[in-house]
Amino acid sequence: MTKYDEQFKQQVVSAYLRGDSGFDALAARHGLHSGMLQRWVAAYRAHGRAGLQSKYSSYDARFKLRVLQHMQRDELSLREVSALYDIRDAGSVARWARLYDEGGINALTPRPRGRPRKMVTSLPPKPTEAGTPDERSREELLKENEYLRAEVAYLKKLDALLAKKQAAQKKKRK
Known part of the structure; x- marks a missing residue:
């Protein structure tokens, strides 16, 4: 369950795009942080209504590297590149950049989650046809x-x- 539903986000973004008021005034009127409203507007401009919908995804290492290279090449900010690639949390991109600086492409691969499996002892191979x-x-x-x-x-x-x-x-x- 998200804190703000898609309809509410659409109303607030539409009010901003109509020019009713600026980020700060509109955010204060609806009890939002102005940065959140800026993210919604950027996502709406880049992806339309789909940019305001809830999204849960995981990204592979190649995608993360492509995002970081695009950000570096075009000198984009974290917010700009996250809006461009429809990544809902700009902090994720910052984390990817830090991991890449520390460990290269291997650091961008997703780590296995959860408790590790127990080590199973391997039994000797059973003889297939020879019994004696x-x-x-x-x-x-x-x-x-x-x-x-x-x-x-x-x-x-x-x-x-x-x-x-x-x-x-x-x-x-x-």
Whole structure:
């Protein structure tokens, strides 16, 4: 739910474009910040009614780079370039510029959101047709043997760590 609906935005922008009053007076009359009214007018001039509608989007790294290059090449302000590309928050463009200056194009790629997945242990590949060890090749048997040795070593290490932790807890309780 947006704070100002599209109809209200359209009325205020139309009043400004008719010349009823300036940004500051019109914004004060409707209880708005004049900067917000300026953004609405710029978006309306650039995109029509679609510029006043709610929009939630994510942008890929190439689009972000194109916006930054256009802003640099034509010496546009954050507000001008955000109105031109229909980006609702000029602060996003400022953030992209800072990220690009710090880390280049790789910093503009969207980061994965949410909690990272747990690491899953990979099981050895199951033999497809060979059921008995005699039918498998020597190389397959060596790989399986190596995997099983690593698994046993891992479990021994885990046991040792758990025993050490339990001993520390017992010692701490005393």
